[in-house]
Amino acid sequence: MTADTITAADIRINARWLIPMEPANAVLDHQAVLVQGERIAAVVSQDEADARYRAKETIDLPNHVVLPGLINMHGHAAMSLFRGMADDLPLMTWLNDHIWPAEGAFVSETFIADGTQLAMAEMLRTGTTTFSDMYFFPEIVAQLAKDAGMRAQVCFPLLDFPTPWGAGPDEYLSKGEDFILQWQDDPFIMPAIGPHAPYTVSNEPLTKAVALSRSTGTPIQMHLHETAFEVADALEKTGKRPIERMAGLGVLGPNTQCVHMTQIDDSDIQLLKSTGAQVIHCPESNLKLASGLSPVQKFRDAGINVAIGTDGAASNNDLDLFGELNTASMLAKVVADDATALSAHDALAMATIQGAKALGRSHELGSLEAGKLADIIAVDLGDPFLQPVYDPASHLVYSNHGRQVSHSWINGVPQVQEGTLTRIDVPDLMLRVRSWADRIREQQIS
Amino acid sequence: MTADTITAADIRINARWLIPMEPANAVLDHQAVLVQGERIAAVVSQDEADARYRAKETIDLPNHVVLPGLINMHGHAAMSLFRGMADDLPLMTWLNDHIWPAEGAFVSETFIADGTQLAMAEMLRTGTTTFSDMYFFPEIVAQLAKDAGMRAQVCFPLLDFPTPWGAGPDEYLSKGEDFILQWQDDPFIMPAIGPHAPYTVSNEPLTKAVALSRSTGTPIQMHLHETAFEVADALEKTGKRPIERMAGLGVLGPNTQCVHMTQIDDSDIQLLKSTGAQVIHCPESNLKLASGLSPVQKFRDAGINVAIGTDGAASNNDLDLFGELNTASMLAKVVADDATALSAHDALAMATIQGAKALGRSHELGSLEAGKLADIIAVDLGDPFLQPVYDPASHLVYSNHGRQVSHSWINGVPQVQEGTLTRIDVPDLMLRVRSWADRIREQQIS
Numbered sequence: 073m074t075a076d077t078i079t080a081a082d083i084r085i086n087a088r089w090l091i092p093m094e095p096a097n098a099v100l101d102h103q104a105v106l107v108q109g110e111r112i113a114a115v116v117s118q119d120e121a122d123a124r125y126r127a128k129e130t131i132d133l134p135n136h137v138v139l140p141g142l143i144n145m146h147g148h149a150a151m152s153l154f155r156g157m158a159d160d161l162p163l164m165t166w167l168n169d170h171i172w173p174a175e176g177a178f179v180s181e182t183f184i185a186d187g188t189q190l191a192m193a194e195m196l197r198t199g200t201t202t203f204s205d206m207y208f209f210p211e212i213v214a215q216l217a218k219d220a221g222m223r224a225q226v227c228f229p230l231l232d233f234p235t236p237w238g239a240g241p242d243e244y245l246s247k248g249e250d251f252i253l254q255w256q257d258d259p260f261i262m263p264a265i266g267p268h269a270p271y272t273v274s275n276e277p278l279t280k281a282v283a284l285s286r287s288t289g290t291p292i293q294m295h296l297h298e299t300a301f302e303v304a305d306a307l308e309k310t311g312k313r314p315i316e317r318m319a320g321l322g323v324l325g326p327n328t329q330c331v332h333m334t335q336i337d338d339s340d341i342q343l344l345k346s347t348g349a350q351v352i353h354c355p356e357s358n359l360k361l362a363s364g365l366s367p368v369q370k371f372r373d374a375g376i377n378v379a380i381g382t383d384g385a386a387s388n389n390d391l392d393l394f395g396e397l398n399t400a401s402m403l404a405k406v407v408a409d410d411a412t413a414l415s416a417h418d419a420l421a422m423a424t425i426q427g428a429k430a431l432g433r434s435h436e437l438g439s440l441e442a443g444k445l446a447d448i449i450a451v452d453l454g455d456p457f458l459q460p461v462y463d464p465a466s467h468l469v470y471s472n473h474g475r476q477v478s479h480s481w482i483n484g485v486p487q488v489q490e491g492t493l494t495r496i497d498v499p500d501l502m503l504r505v506r507s508w509a510d511r512i513r514e515q516q517i518s
Numbered sequence: 519m520t521a522d523t524i525t526a527a528d529i530r531i532n533a534r535w536l537i538p539m540e541p542a543n544a545v546l547d548h549q550a551v552l553v554q555g556e557r558i559a560a561v562v563s564q565d566e567a568d569a570r571y572r573a574k575e576t577i578d579l580p581n582h583v584v585l586p587g588l589i590n591m592h593g594h595a596a597m598s599l600f601r602g603m604a605d606d607l608p609l610m611t612w613l614n615d616h617i618w619p620a621e622g623a624f625v626s627e628t629f630i631a632d633g634t635q636l637a638m639a640e641m642l643r644t645g646t647t648t649f650s651d652m653y654f655f656p657e658i659v660a661q662l663a664k665d666a667g668m669r670a671q672v673c674f675p676l677l678d679f680p681t682p683w684g685a686g687p688d689e690y691l692s693k694g695e696d697f698i699l700q701w702q703d704d705p706f707i708m709p710a711i712g713p714h715a716p717y718t719v720s721n722e723p724l725t726k727a728v729a730l731s732r733s734t735g736t737p738i739q740m741h742l743h744e745t746a747f748e749v750a751d752a753l754e755k756t757g758k759r760p761i762e763r764m765a766g767l768g769v770l771g772p773n774t775q776c777v778h779m780t781q782i783d784d785s786d787i788q789l790l791k792s793t794g795a796q797v798i799h800c801p802e803s804n805l806k807l808a809s810g811l812s813p814v815q816k817f818r819d820a821g822i823n824v825a826i827g828t829d830g831a832a833s834n835n836d837l838d839l840f841g842e843l844n845t846a847s848m849l850a851k852v853v854a855d856d857a858t859a860l861s862a863h864d865a866l867a868m869a870t871i872q873g874a875k876a877l878g879r880s881h882e883l884g885s886l887e888a889g890k891l892a893d894i895i896a897v898d899l900g901d902p903f904l905q906p907v908y909d910p911a912s913h914l915v916y917s918n919h920g921r922q923v924s925h926s927w928i929n930g931v932p933q934v935q936e937g938t939l940t941r942i943d944v945p946d947l948m949l950r951v952r953s954w955a956d957r958i959r960e961q962q963i964s
Binding site: 157161163166193194358361364365390395401403405406408409410415456457459461467498501506512 | 599601602603605606607608609611612636639640643644746802804805806807808809810811831834835836841844845847848849851852854855856857858859861862902903904905906907908909912913916917919921944947948951952954955958959962
């Protein structure tokens, strides 16, 4: 070994365990991740790192498992300001009597900014490095995520009716196109088209959305088959299952993310499979709103890519993706009537590499491999109440919660260090959250 | 107000919110709990406490919700040493190929002592003040719980076959009777009879267990209707559903706790109702082993008392009862096809007053009322990532995890203070756990 074989790196992360996600099911001992600039330079044994690399900064994580940053593929970030406001209600009551009136009263640019920052803080703290958002004022969400150095797919809303962001479909599509053009080359922000649901968007705007998606290469994300009522109602009114109608309109394809997908029959599976559409599973929201069960293992067996999302904090009521993985894995077993369904590694894949696939970004996100972007998290398994540790993947999914996340980096930049957020001013954020909460509480009581 | 109206107390706990559990669904602001000796002396407004009480020690909890200590009604404490050892497997494979061989190799008095202490530490840290245990060497578990000042129902095992604790049913029953006589008057320990399951205990020992239960007033706790296979197999072999056979043997009654209760039909509901038997719901274990779904709301609607348990850490994989409540409440909604099923308050009742009822101890446990035993916990809702708080009950069930527990008292004695255990030497415990883990890991690999 001579001096000229030494390579410089910005950061060296020494991990007790490493779960790279590619190859699947691997758990490696005593690895080093070398980060240079915004990318992973190498993933090697600590011995090899000693011999071949010299890093400006070394972080020793002797009780930790290091893995790719989590990808939360569905949410409504600013709704974190409505966390726990209206529980134990079915979807349409929850929307009609609580959420939509509250949105009418409060949603504004500053509400979106403060609520989104609250959500980003919670997501960063619990291991998410990329999130997808579908809500109002996407330009504000995009700017906030970029300013915080967080990766985000930001879907602009599309509905038949007016909202605080627009008067109707034409305005949504026109503002949305500008939004796409403004952000489509940004390294942190992935603009997307967010038709709300089959029952809130009619055929004409959907057709225009498909055209916009194709002309700009922009993904579509849509709530689809969320409840039994949605499917039954569509069958009654149109004679078609919602997904069938979407297929007819050209909505389905590899660039389309179908969120929820409960009430699934074999024809639905075939449509998802033949079009290459993405499924985004939101188990806790589906349970809590009694929406239904999504057959995750069936999707997997059919070769359909399944990613995972927390949904908004108003229907969950947290944004901890590790908790969501726990629920997803346990639930998939009972739904499949098979305890081997959706193993711990399978669940982790949903939140990492399969999320990256759903975004069309698996060439540079979702696993720890040389050349990929340095979106990395570490989870501390040294906690007494997590002992003993036989299999760190098991612990991440079945025993952990997101608060054990000790470190994260996005694009090679530290976001969480020893459990503390480095780029969001939490005390200042709390003052703004308290002020919103006081106003919302008053409106709910009156 | 004159001086002679002042009453002395040992501890005054000032709570931002108080959820007393009796009356149901109440959330009170700015209350004080006064503790004198082992009991609650009063629950009053802070103003009234100022006027009427003088406490030796005052604990201010300005961002906290105070509620009764949680009651974890089913588990196998020492199995925490097997946490995460064998995941993603169906019940019988998990038992036959992993758990029973590991138990054969390792279960001893010291294994039970160290594993139980690990479980008690995790349970205390996450808000449990009373737990039920069904495992080997009950006399060791009872002594450890008493030494730690923790309340426990300790079920001695009863099976047809030999285990490390006995050669067969006669020895289990004989040792068990001694165990009952030794502990039945202890303030912390509630001895109980633990026939493992219908498929592992035959009629003769079950009949003797019923006689022992009746002559001593001792509860029976039994795994019942855990899986579809159990029910189908019993029907094939005996022509009876397991619960029907138990009813015929006299096993069912108000003093009998039926653990799991999946695969339920109307006749099962009728039997539970007519006998007054208790149901212990273990949702995460049922999901993770793909055992089945328990219709919690149907039980509730029929007036059957339902308590909750985590089951052992080997099949869960944690002992955090707040996490279990989250799963229970979300799952009950989908199972009932009704988002209003098992509200946050209903879930909290399962882990407090309904647990106390299942134990036959609701006159002195399970709610915060003057005269009851001072088993009290506080959960800190001041955490930034739990904001905003509109309804503390919602947060406890849907956004919280047990690590937010900041304080607990059992029998008026502090067990957790500012998140730290006061009566278990955690570093010493960790040395013993590490030693067991090394040996178990070696056996699993070989």
